[in-house]
Amino acid sequence: MSVSLPTAASLYDRVKRVIPPIEWPAFAGDIEAILALKAKRNAVILAHNYQTPEIFHCVADIVGDSLALARKAMAVDADIIVLAGVHFMAETAKLLNPGKTVLIPDLGAGCSLADSITAADVRLMRQRYPGTPVVTYVNTSAAVKAESDVCCTSGNALAVVESLGTPRVIMLPDEYLAKNIAAQTKVEIIAWKGHCEVHERFSSADIRELREAHPGVTVLAHPECPPEVVAEADFAGSTAAISGYVGRHKPARVVLMTECSMSDNVAVEHPEVDFVRPCNLCPHMKRITLANIRAALVENRHIVTIDPNVAERARHAVERMLAI
Ligand code: 13P
Ligand code: SF4
Numbered sequence: 564m565s566v567s568l569p570t571a572a573s574l575y576d577r578v579k580r581v582i583p584p585i586e587w588p589a590f591a592g593d594i595e596a597i598l599a600l601k602a603k604r605n606a607v608i609l610a611h612n613y614q615t616p617e618i619f620h621c622v623a624d625i626v627g628d629s630l631a632l633a634r635k636a637m638a639v640d641a642d643i644i645v646l647a648g649v650h651f652m653a654e655t656a657k658l659l660n661p662g663k664t665v666l667i668p669d670l671g672a673g674c675s676l677a678d679s680i681t682a683a684d685v686r687l688m689r690q691r692y693p694g695t696p697v698v699t700y701v702n703t704s705a706a707v708k709a710e711s712d713v714c715c716t717s718g719n720a721l722a723v724v725e726s727l728g729t730p731r732v733i734m735l736p737d738e739y740l741a742k743n744i745a746a747q748t749k750v751e752i753i754a755w756k757g758h759c760e761v762h763e764r765f766s767s768a769d770i771r772e773l774r775e776a777h778p779g780v781t782v783l784a785h786p787e788c789p790p791e792v793v794a795e796a797d798f799a800g801s802t803a804a805i806s807g808y809v810g811r812h813k814p815a816r817v818v819l820m821t822e823c824s825m826s827d828n829v830a831v832e833h834p835e836v837d838f839v840r841p842c843n844l845c846p847h848m849k850r851i852t853l854a855n856i857r858a859a860l861v862e863n864r865h866i867v868t869i870d871p872n873v874a875e876r877a878r879h880a881v882e883r884m885l886a887i
Pocket of ligand 2: 759761846
């Protein structure tokens, strides 16, 4: 039995609030081709919340924050996974699906946090703080995960830190996430000096200016923002938690202190909410486009591989997180 695919025209209705009609013809051909290629190759597309709306709402099968993508990657029933996101997310999907082909449409889609630390750095931290468990943010390479006891995401970091039952933990590599978690727990946290190049640019002065310009605006921040930003925001949480907050509270006017596409993607679901738009673009997330997703499916590129010695230890750290 052949399954009928949605047409690009029918999908436009969904995203018309955030994609002007003049831009749509540039997307429609790639969208129809990608929908057909997914069916032909038994492929699924996993897309992070920071992907642009024509990817997030029109071709993705599974969307979410890093934690949701890792959890849902475990249950994928397809031969091919295309990861519309950054390289560490594709590696995590591969770790959890060693027998499947995992493709990333652009190998240059990195992350400033993942680039801030190496496996050798983690070994040095262990030597410096003997016996202290290492919690590693998923925004790291598989080689760094392999040196860790357990991974975390911004969605479960507090629960992971407290699950270890030790008076102190090493938490790598995001200094601000570590400090934001330290403010919520009695566990002593030893941090690294990594920063997200997108979230470190938000300041508490930005929040004060926004509140002055838009009285009553609700400010939601990602915990990769500096602690003073999180302290002045009305709520801080992972990208999924931010999206959930908007759905539950439906603030009249909101600003999301995070990557720009979040506002577009959440706005599609909540037309009644007014989104104020100062935001910062992640240049790595923006390397993924409809054109290179289409090319990935046609040319079977770029295949994500992980050294088996690294993969076994890194998988253990990710699976231990998912079990919490
Ligand atoms: P989330 O886990 O909240 O989706 O964050 C991932 C990320 O890269 C944020 O910059
Ligand atoms: Fe990395 Fe920051 Fe981009 Fe997320 S937004 S992928 S943490 S650089």
